[in-house]
Amino acid sequence: MKVLMVGATGADAGAVLPELVERGAHVRALVRDERRAEDALARGAAETALGDLNDPASLRAALALTGDRLSYGTFELCAPGMVDRVEMAAIASEEPGRPVHAEVTPLEEWAARMPEGPERDGLVRMMRHYDTHGFPGGNSLVLSAVLGREPRTLRGCFRELAQAS
Ligand SMILES: NC(=O)c1ccc[n+]([C@@H]2O[C@H](COP(=O)([O-])OP(=O)(O)OC[C@H]3O[C@@H](n4cnc5c(N)ncnc54)[C@H](OP(=O)(O)O)[C@@H]3O)[C@@H](O)[C@H]2O)c1
Structure with a gap:
């Protein structure tokens, strides 16, 4: 399948590119700047296209x-199940068998360590949202439809990581 990938040169999103290639996808990477094309090709893109979401x-x-199955879609990709930080730490401890503890750092204390600016403001708003509503997710319907199978659980991912390390 030929897919257009947005964010192919991104720090996190770029990690998806080799995974798509491994699954047999022909990846056309969207790049805003020709100079970034090399980066996308090095990650495994078969071709690049110049474009901007704006x-x-x-x-x-x-x-x-x-x-065309996923064209123009915006997808919130969530694994099944809602977990808070304490439950996530518990799962991360059980699977590799190494203790991981969740501790609360007051938001203001954490924010004070970051430089002032829009990045800090955005992250503070995101963390407040998590504190009020929990982590987003819990419903895997969209991811199931995109993948054509049930997505892995958080516990399953930690188990795979533990086995691979
Ligand atoms: N839910 C989560 O837990 C989670 C975790 C990590 C990241 N994220 C989200 O995942 C997304 C990607 O993260 P990242 O760490 O890979 O970000 P990043 O390193 O900042 O990379 C952003 C990517 O998007 C591209 N891009 C930016 N503006 C664009 C535009 N107008 N048109 C086309 N492409 C554009 C950039 O291209 P250039 O190379 O040209 O700059 C780059 O490839 C972000 O939205 C981030 O918030 C979510």
Whole structure:
């Protein structure tokens, strides 16, 4: 399947690219700047397309001849089950058999260690949201539809990581 990948050069999103290639996808990486194309190709992209999410016209060209099942979709990708930080630490302890403890750092204390600016403001808002509503997720319906199978659980991922290390 031919897919257009957004964020192929990203620190976190870029880690998805080799995984897609390993699963047999032909990846066309969207890059905003030709100079970033090398980065995407080095991660395994078969080709690159120049485009910017802020310029819809450039995306139409980039999307041409890609698989259409997921085109124009925005997906919230969640594993099944809701966990808080304490439960996540418990799972991370049990599977590799190494103790991991969750501790509360007051938000203001944590924020004071970051430089002032929009990144800090955004992260503080995100952490407040988590404190009030818990981590997002819990419903794997979208991920099941995208993958065509049930997604792995958080515990399953920790188990795989423990076995691989
Ligand atoms: N839910 C979670 O737990 C979680 C965890 C980590 C990350 N994330 C999210 O995942 C996303 C990617 O994270 P990341 O760490 O890979 O970010 P990153 O390192 O900042 O990379 C951002 C990527 O998006 C591309 N990009 C930025 N603006 C674009 C635009 N207007 N048009 C097209 N491409 C654009 C960048 O291209 P250039 O190379 O041209 O800059 C780069 O490839 C972010 O939204 C982040 O918040 C979520």
